[in-house]
Amino acid sequence: MGKRTKKVGICGKYGVRYGSSLRKVVKKIEVSQHAKYNCVFCGKDNVKRACTGIWKCKSCHKVVAGGAYLLNTPSAATVRSTLARLRKAREANIDAPCCEGTCAGF
Template identity: 40%
Template sequence: MSHTKLLGPVARFGSRYGKGIKENLVEIEKKYRNKKLKCPFCNNISVKRLSYGIWYCTHCGKKFTGKAYSIQ
């Protein structure tokens, strides 16, 4: 299996930063990129990440802050 298939989108960093750090980043990106999270205001599963620490609910339209990679 090629290096790109193992690391997926983190392969964009090439040979920089080391394998361990890139593997941790793969796990983090899987959590927030591919699924929507539960909104703390309307309790619908419709929250997406806009940028670093900024989250947006597509159902109720609220924009709020949270952690960088999770709402909590």
């Protein structure tokens, strides 16, 4: 069988309606929301979107909260890296000797 659509892909269901620019934006969103993602628990590519913001792994049955259209949002990645940086700084501060008793254990 031949390929059914050349460019439109999943947005062929909209036909000529709504304008090409909006259909391109919707295509990007719908492709990402219907894709399978890698599970952080079992390592398989079996995480699918159950409903808005809820992602479920089909093999290990873990349920994860994420973005509406993506499993990991860019803002969540920023928060994760910031928390890791602060945690690392706190652990380094705990391991360092106290500064002549002036910090009162902080």
